[in-house]
Amino acid sequence: MTLSRHDQLTIGQLAERSGLATSALRYYESLGLIHAERTAGGQRRYARATLRRVAFVRAAQRVGLSLEEAGEALERLPAERAPSTAEWSGVAATWQDRIDQQIAELEHLRRKLTGCIGCGCLSLTRCALYNPQDRAAATGPGARHLELPRPEELAP
Amino acid sequence: MTLSRHDQLTIGQLAERSGLATSALRYYESLGLIHAERTAGGQRRYARATLRRVAFVRAAQRVGLSLEEAGEALERLPAERAPSTAEWSGVAATWQDRIDQQIAELEHLRRKLTGCIGCGCLSLTRCALYNPQDRAAATGPGARHLELPRPEELAP
């Protein structure tokens, strides 16, 4: 685990430190989320700040953003230095809203479920879990894992 | 919107009442989640109880279960009648745990984020959003949207 000179990271080192696979890092680069210098032989060398960008993307994913949305958010932050408090708090506030909404939806479902245990239900006439018409129609093709609010509802 | 005799539902009627596309219902059938009688001509006719099964699956998805896991849960409930309070409350309790864990994880992230706004951060040395080593390594191939606890950690 020797460091390259000028404290640049190889893709393997970045992978180890970020917890991502090297293939994932190359994929991120193909999406323009991160960027690497190249050695004379063509190997990637990452600036130390790249670790911050990767961490940002992972955090964004945990908030429910897609990689594309994470990239848009990254564009509003400086590429090579740490963001200022003002720059960061705008992004963070948006994320807070998202998290709050996700929590609210889960708590709603939790309340419903509690009621259902009480009523011994799944009877079509009374159970609150039925007729979730609020989010009935699908939002498009492809996998859709948790029915969380779509990001565009929260655009800043 | 006339009902077939014997109050059976066509796939179109079930789709309308459940909020799912007919293609999704056929897909569910291919997975063994629901079952249909057939007319002489080969068309599907669903028993009324199928609406309950579909609603159950949708609720399971909202709790974060995959269709396969929803199917396993369905196997522990009676196929053609409403479940008893005891039968249902076991399943519901498991779901409550899942929801609670999801909420807890989101609140954890929320707290971190609040701290980060205060510290004006994303500085590698201090930011709590960094080094989420707790869940660093990937859990497998394929899409992985929110890093929530895997269901097997909650098996009853």
Add this chain to the structure above:
DNA sequence: GTGCAACTTCAAGTCAACTTGAAGTCAAGC
């Protein structure tokens, strides 16, 4: 200068949960 792990590219595969399309059949109202 040699050995070998770590790197390179590129195309193709994976996964879940569906959707879409083609080409044909059924059921029910007039």
Add this chain to the structure above:
DNA sequence: GCTTGACTTCAAGTTGACTTGAAGTTGCAC
């Protein structure tokens, strides 16, 4: 009896976020 919309099957496509594999190249330690 005819029309028309709803149904049938089956194969293939879609989405996002990656992984896998093949075939070749680099970089560093000895």
